[in-house]
Amino acid sequence: MEKRNIIIDCDPGHDDVMAVLLALANQDRLNILGVTTVAGNQTLEKVTNNIRKLYTYLGISTPIASGAAKPIIRELITAGEVHGKSGLDGWDFPEPSIELDSTNAITFMYEKIIEAEGKVTLVPMGPLTNIGLLIATFPEVKEKIDLISLMGGSIYAGNVTPYAEFNIYVDPEAAKIVFDSGIPIVMSGLEVTHKAAITEEEIEFLKQTDGKVTKMCGELLYSYTRYHHSEGYTSYPLHDVCSVMYLLHPDIFEYKDLQVEIDTSNGIHRGRTAADNRQWAKYERPNTRVLIDVNREKFIDILFKAFAKLNEMCK
Numbered sequence: 001m002e003k004r005n006i007i008i009d010c011d012p013g014h015d016d017v018m019a020v021l022l023a024l025a026n027q028d029r030l031n032i033l034g035v036t037t038v039a040g041n042q043t044l045e046k047v048t049n050n051i052r053k054l055y056t057y058l059g060i061s062t063p064i065a066s067g068a069a070k071p072i073i074r075e076l077i078t079a080g081e082v083h084g085k086s087g088l089d090g091w092d093f094p095e096p097s098i099e100l101d102s103t104n105a106i107t108f109m110y111e112k113i114i115e116a117e118g119k120v121t122l123v124p125m126g127p128l129t130n131i132g133l134l135i136a137t138f139p140e141v142k143e144k145i146d147l148i149s150l151m152g153g154s155i156y157a158g159n160v161t162p163y164a165e166f167n168i169y170v171d172p173e174a175a176k177i178v179f180d181s182g183i184p185i186v187m188s189g190l191e192v193t194h195k196a197a198i199t200e201e202e203i204e205f206l207k208q209t210d211g212k213v214t215k216m217c218g219e220l221l222y223s224y225t226r227y228h229h230s231e232g233y234t235s236y237p238l239h240d241v242c243s244v245m246y247l248l249h250p251d252i253f254e255y256k257d258l259q260v261e262i263d264t265s266n267g268i269h270r271g272r273t274a275a276d277n278r279q280w281a282k283y284e285r286p287n288t289r290v291l292i293d294v295n296r297e298k299f300i301d302i303l304f305k306a307f308a309k310l311n312e313m314c315k
């Protein structure tokens with residue numbers, strides 16, 4: 001089977017790390033051209049440090065380039081209350097020794113996309129600042145991007161506000177560029193990511209299982225649950241994992257094709273991914289495949305197998 005070229009754009013972040021691990025374990029199917037970082041869950045410096053620390057710990061890597069330190073026009077909002085002071089609290093990583101690519105993420109993505117044999121899939125799992133800037137600066141890349149499989153948005157209810165999901169809320173102007181770009185989009189929003197949740201028992205299982213990667217994931221996810229307790233969660237959404245999982249196993253998801261529009265106002269609707277979801281709504285050209293459900297058991301099983309595979313790869 002031909003490998004799919006991908007670039008992951010992330011702000012690690014606990015769930016970002018789980019998503020990157022799933023991709024790393026599936027390099028027989030995914031050709032990872034690089035991982036780019038964007039400010040979101042924490043500052044750019046911290047999230048970039050986190051991916052470098054992860055790669056140093058694993059002893060495997062892909063090219064990494066850091067991108068935007070703040071949204072296109074707004075001030076940065078971070079999610080330290082969810083992911084901790086470092087953005088990736090819960091595991092004692094070694095100091096990072098993996099070097100960053102010297103190019104800024106926007107130029108890095110542009111060069112990788114233009115040089116790539118065949119088309120490239122973008123997999124954003126943080127605010128869409130880097131991707132928005134890429135499309136606005138180098139619109140010619142649109143021809144070579146076959147799909148954007150992103151984590152962000154929600155059709156029914158938000159998390160950071162009643163209407164908006166964090167990644168879109170942080171940089172709605174960037175999100176608007178992406179959703180209006182004409183590039184096919186698969187959106188893993190909160191409808192599906194809240195169903196892609198891991199239970200306490202499953203996290204405990206990871207913690208108790210030997211293996212360099214599995215144990216680390218158990219401890220990281222345990223730390224990730226701390227915030228969710230105060231919010232009343234009893235299982236914990238692995239949001240960003242959906243964006244990679246869809247590329248590998250689209251068959252375990254259900255979806256609707258909708259016309260999604262981004263609200264860039266400053267009021268209560270800021271960052272809303274608005275769509276007419278009425279049964280009789282008709283779209284001439286839906287711009288987004290919105291994932292709405294997932295087979296949770298299969299999802300967890302595939303993810304745990306990926307961790308086990310990485311235990312062997314990273315001995």
Ligand code: BDR
Binds near residue numbers: 126159165
């Ligand atoms: C999104 O926000 C971040 O905290 C997570 O990493 C995920 O990308 C969920 O709203």
Ligand code: CA
Binds near residue numbers: 013041125
């Ligand atoms: Ca993220």
